[in-house]
Amino acid sequence: MSAFNAIGDGRDVDQNEFTPGLEPQPTWCPGCGDFGVLKALKGASAELGRTPDEILLTTGIGCSGKLNSYFESYGFHTLHGRSLPIARAAKLANPGLEVVAAGGDGDGYGIGGNHFMHTARENHDMTYIVFNNEIFGLTKGQTSPTSPKGHKSKTQPSGSAKDPIRPLSLALTSGASYVARTAAVNPNQAKEIIIEAMEHDGFAHIDFLTQCPTWNKDARQYVPYIDVQDSDDYDFDVNDRREAAAMMAEVEDALHEGTVLTGRFYVDEDRPSYQQEKRAIGEIPEEPLAERYFDDSYEWERSADHFLDKHK
Template sequence: MVTRLDAKMFDSEAENTWCPGCGDFAILRSLKMALTDLDIAPHEALVVSGIGCGSKLPDYMHVNGYMTMHGRPLPVATGAKLANPDLQVIVVDGDGDAYGIGGNHFLHSCRRNPNITHIVEDNQIYGLTKGQYSPTSDLGFVTTTSPDGAIERSLLPVAVAIAAGATFIARTFAGDPRHMAAVIAEAIKHQGYSLVDVLQPCVTFNRVNTYDWYRQRVYKLEDDYDPTDLDAARARAYEWADRIPLGVIYRNDEVQTYEEQVLPLKAGSPLASTLKLQAEPAPGQYEPLKEQFL
C-alpha cells in the first residue's frame, strides 16, 4: 500500500531500556508498521499505556502518548476518545495491567465498546518487578511469589472478553511480527473495542513461556475459520496449553460504538465545545436552565 507515511516518522530519540531480545521490540515495530499502513500519522494517534516494561512503549515512539498508572490506561483512553473522537486511540499495557489490577476496566470496556484498540503484551509474568506470577501464569508456575508453584488457575482473556461482550478479539505472537502487524492493523480498523492479546515472551524472567514454547504450541486459524461464528469462537477461546490459536478469533461488526450512541456528542465533542466557548463565551445559553429552579 502506498501511504504518505514512513514508519520512521514514529521513531523516538528516547533511550530504550527494554532487555535485549524482549518481545516488546517486535510489538513496537508492528504498531509502527500498522499505523503506517493505515496512513495514521503520529499526531493523529494517541497511545495510552499503563505500568510495566511494555507500557514504556509511548516513550519509544514519536506519537501522542499518555503513560498512566498501573491498570488504568483503558479509562484514560476512554475519556480521551469521548472528548476528542478524532484521535485514533490505542491502549498498550501488560497482562498485569489489563487482566489483574485493571480487570474491572477490561470487563467494562468490552461491553462498552468504545472505538479503542487494546494491545495487551501478555508475557504471563510481572517483568518490571522481576518475576512474579501474573493472572495469565499457568497453574504450577514457579516465581518469587509462588515458590511452590502458582495455585491459581490462569485467566483465559479471550474467553472473558467474549463473555463480556467484546466486538473484536484477536491473538497474535510477538515471534511473528508480520502476523502481529496485520492483526493490529485489523484491530485498529475495527469500529469498536478491539482486544489484541499478544503472546510475548519475557526473555529475562520467564524461563518457561519462551519463544520456543510458544512456537511449539501456536497455530494460525484456518482460512475457512469464521470469526463471526460465536460458538466457534467460544470453542477456540478455551484452547490453551497444547494448542493456541492465533488470528482474529471473534468479531461482531454489528454493534454500534459507545461514542456513536452518546447523544450530546452530536452537538460536538467536549473538546470542540470547550474550544468554542474559550474563543467566544455564550453565557446567554444558560439562562433557560435557571427556570428549573423556580
Template sequence: MSSNVRFTDFKSDKQPTWCPGCGDFGTMNGMMKALANTGNSPDDTFVVAGIGCSGKIGTYMRSYALHGVHGRALPVGTGVKLANPDLEVMVAGGDGDGYSIGVGHFIHAVRRNIDITYVVMDNRIYGLTKGQASPTSRSDFETATTPEGSKQPPVNPLALALSAGGSFIAQSFSSHAQRHTEIIEEAINHDGFSLVNTFSPCVTFNDVDTYDYFRDSLVDLGEEEDYDPSDREQAKDKILDSEKEYMGVLYQDDDAQSYEQAHGVEGNMADIDTDGAPDGAMDLVREFY
C-alpha cells in the same frame, strides 16, 4: 489521516531500555507499522500506556501519549477518545496491568464498545518487579514468590472479553512480525473496542513461555479455511479450548454499534462548551465521576 506516513515516523528519539530480546520490541514495531499502513500519523494518534515494562511504550513512540497509573490506562483512553473522537487511540499495557488491578476497567471498556484499540503485551509474568506470577501465569509456574506455583488457574482474557460482549477479540505473537502487524491493522479498522492479546515473551524471567514455545504451539486461524470469526459459538469453542492456543481474529461483530455511533458522540470537546457536548459523551463522563 495521511498516506505518506512511514512506520519510522512513529519512532521517537528515545532508545528503549527493554532487555535485549524482549517481546515488546516486536509488539511496538507492529503497532507502528499498523498505524502507518492504516493511514494514521503521529499527529492524529494518542497512545495511553499503563504500568510495567510495557508502560514505557508511549515514550518510545512518537505521538501524543500519556503514561498513566497502574491498571488505569483504559479509563484514560476512554476519556481521550470521547474528548476527541477524531484521534486514533491505542491503549497499551501488560497482563498484570490489564488483567489484575485493571480487570474491572477492562470489562467495562469492552462492554461500552468505544472505538479504541487495546494491545496487551502478555508475557505471563510481572517483569518490571523481577519475576512474580501474573494473572495469566500457569498454575504450576514457579517463581521466587510462588515456589510451588500459584495454584490458581490462569485468567483467560479472551473469554472475559467475549462474555462482556466484545466486538473484536484477537490474539497475536510479537515474533511473527507480518502477521502481528496484519492483526493490529484489522483491530484499528474495526469500529468499536478491539482487544489484541499479544504474546510478548519475557526473556529474563520466564523460561517456560518462550519464543520457541509459542512458535511451536500457536495455531494461526488465518490458515484455517473453515473458520468464521463472525460465528460466536465457533469463537467460544476456540477461546475455551484448553488444548491449543490460537493466533488471529477469534471473534468480530461488524454489526455491533460503537459507543460513539450509538450515542452520537462527535466533535472535539476543546471546541465546544460542556453544555453543548453530546449527551453520550457527558453521560459517560458523569459515570466516571
C-alpha cells in the same frame, strides 16, 4: 486554527516518523517480545496512513508502560491498570483521534481487570493491546493472572495453585466486538491484526504474546505457532459468537499444553460503538468537545446548570 487540523491529512506516512528523537532506542531486555509490539504498531500506523498527530497512545505501569516513550505520538503514561479510562475519555472528547491503549497481563487483566471488562461491555471505539508474557516483568518475576497453574515464582515458590485467566474468553463474554491473539514471533500477522483492530469501529482487544527471557525462563517462546486462519485443522465462523467461544476455549487450553494458536477469533462489524450509541441519543455533540478549547467565541456552560434548571 485548531490544534487538531492535522487529523485527516491523508498523506503517505513513513514508519520512521513514529521513532522519537528523544529516546529512539528502547531499553527492554535483549530478546524481549515487547520489541515486536512496537515494530508492529509502527508498521500498522504507517500503513494506515495515520500520522503521529492523529494517534493517542495510553499505557499503564510495567514493561508495557514504556511503549509510549518509544512511539512518537500523543501519549499518556497512566497509573497501574488505568490506561483504558484515560483512553475512553480522550476518544469521547475527540473522536477524530486514533486511540490505542496498552497494558501488560498483570496491568490489564489483574489490576485493571474491571476497566477491561466494562470498556469491552460498552464497546468503546479503540484498540487495546495487552502484552501477555505470563509474568510481572518490571517488578522482577512475580506470578501474574496469566501464569500457568503450577508456575513457580518469587510470590509462589511452591507453584501457583490458581488457574490462569482466559483473556480471549473474558473479552468475548464482556462484550468486545473484535478479539484476536498474535505473537511477537509472528511480525507479519501482528501488523495485520493491529491494522484490522485500528480500522474496527468498536472495542478491539488483542492478546499479544510477548516472551520474557529474563524473568520467565520457563515459559515457551510461543513458537512454533499456528495461524488458525491459515490452517485446515481449524474451521469456525469468526462472526458467530458461539463458534468463536468454542474456538477460544480450545485455544486457551492448548496454550499451556504446548500448542500456540493465533489469529482472529471474533469480529462483530454490526454492533454500534459506544460513541455511535451516545451520538444517536444526543449525548455527544456533533462538534468534538476538544475543539471548544480552541474556540475563543465558545460560551462555556456548567453541567450543574442542567440540573439546577429542573428545580427552579
